[in-house]
Amino acid sequence: MVSHSHTPSNIQPPIDFEIIKNLTATEAKAVDQLIIDELSSDVILINQMGHYIVGNGGKRLRPMLLLLAAKALGGINNNHLILAAVIEFIHTATLLHDDVVDESDLRRGKESANVVWGNAASVLVGDYLYSSAFEMMVRTGNMRVMEILSKTTTAIAEGEVLQLLNCNNPETTESKYLEVIARKTAILFSAATRLSAVLVGASADTEESLAKYGQHLGIAFQLIDDVLDYKASQEDLGKNLGDDLAEGKPTLPLIYAIQKGSQEDAKIIIDAIKNGDRNAFNEVYAIVQKTHAIDYTEQRADEEAEKAINALNVLPESEYKEALTLLAKFSVQRHY
Numbered sequence: 001m002v003s004h005s006h007t008p009s010n011i012q013p014p015i016d017f018e019i020i021k022n023l024t025a026t027e028a029k030a031v032d033q034l035i036i037d038e039l040s041s042d043v044i045l046i047n048q049m050g051h052y053i054v055g056n057g058g059k060r061l062r063p064m065l066l067l068l069a070a071k072a073l074g075g076i077n078n079n080h081l082i083l084a085a086v087i088e089f090i091h092t093a094t095l096l097h098d099d100v101v102d103e104s105d106l107r108r109g110k111e112s113a114n115v116v117w118g119n120a121a122s123v124l125v126g127d128y129l130y131s132s133a134f135e136m137m138v139r140t141g142n143m144r145v146m147e148i149l150s151k152t153t154t155a156i157a158e159g160e161v162l163q164l165l166n167c168n169n170p171e172t173t174e175s176k177y178l179e180v181i182a183r184k185t186a187i188l189f190s191a192a193t194r195l196s197a198v199l200v201g202a203s204a205d206t207e208e209s210l211a212k213y214g215q216h217l218g219i220a221f222q223l224i225d226d227v228l229d230y231k232a233s234q235e236d237l238g239k240n241l242g243d244d245l246a247e248g249k250p251t252l253p254l255i256y257a258i259q260k261g262s263q264e265d266a267k268i269i270i271d272a273i274k275n276g277d278r279n280a281f282n283e284v285y286a287i288v289q290k291t292h293a294i295d296y297t298e299q300r301a302d303e304e305a306e307k308a309i310n311a312l313n314v315l316p317e318s319e320y321k322e323a324l325t326l327l328a329k330f331s332v333q334r335h336y
Contacts, residue, residue: 186218
């Protein structure tokens with residue numbers, strides 16, 4: 001039974017992301033410096049684009065997860081900093097490639113790199129970031145780290161291709177859709193938290209639990225992203241509303257609305273997905289509202305966040321464990 005008002009299991013004041021961020025502020029600075037150092041290439045375009053994208057910020061959520069988990073496990077070593085930068089490089093490379101594939105023109109409220117420098121440059125600099133990431137991870141001298149990250153990047157690429165196959169395909173099911181986001185988005189969150197455990201030689205049980213935390217958090221995060229495409233303001237979102245629809249992406253709110261709407265409603269959404277029709281946004285939006293598809297998607301995100309929080313039971317109590325719990329709650333509360 002779907003409740004029609006979104007009341008997360010954590011009815012509490014909005015979570016202050018900055019407080020969580022401050023717990024790893026010193027280490028995050030070191031990671032940012034590392035990122036800037038790694039971007040210094042004698043190929044000017046790489047420098048320019050690298051700084052443009054990395055300077056464009058974002059929440060730096062994935063490196064933060066790695067650093068918070070490391071602190072929850074007892075402390076941060078130099079390899080944690082290297083891998084936090086690696087994770088951010090891999091994430092940024094996927095964004096560069098994503099924006100080309102999706103033909104996006106906005107990223108975090110600014111013109112996307114492919115608009116500024118063109119598709120070819122975006123793809124190539126994305127490749128450069130991937131290669132740099134692998135060069136850096138080799139420095140840890142840890143085979144297990146390389147195994148995890150190479151599997152992760154393979155899974156991300158598979159997720160990208162799966163998403164491409166689902167594009168303009170209104171027959172995509174909820175389980176197929178969740179498979180895409182598990183590979184495309186959640187796996188990098190999962191790698192971040194898993195690696196923090198690997199580097200301190202934590203038990204297999206702890207490693208698996210932290211990986212699960214990252215996986216569930218990543219799915220919750222993506223589901224709320226899908227919701228925001230129908231709910232946020234463009235200023236908050238930092239990209240155009242209705243982008244998912246224009247790209248023909250059958251996200252969970254649409255999949256659910258097709259199932260629950262009348263035949264006529266379903267046809268409107270099916271056609272909009274097939275044709276990637278942004279002009280149908282208002283009509284589709286009305287159906288998404290009417291079928292409570294947003295509530296349903298938010299409820300699914302809440303369930304994932306809850307699973308993420310439960311996976312933290314392996315950690316001793318600390319402000320860092322508390323921060324990881326709050327991050328899971330933030331992921332479903334956020335408006336941007």
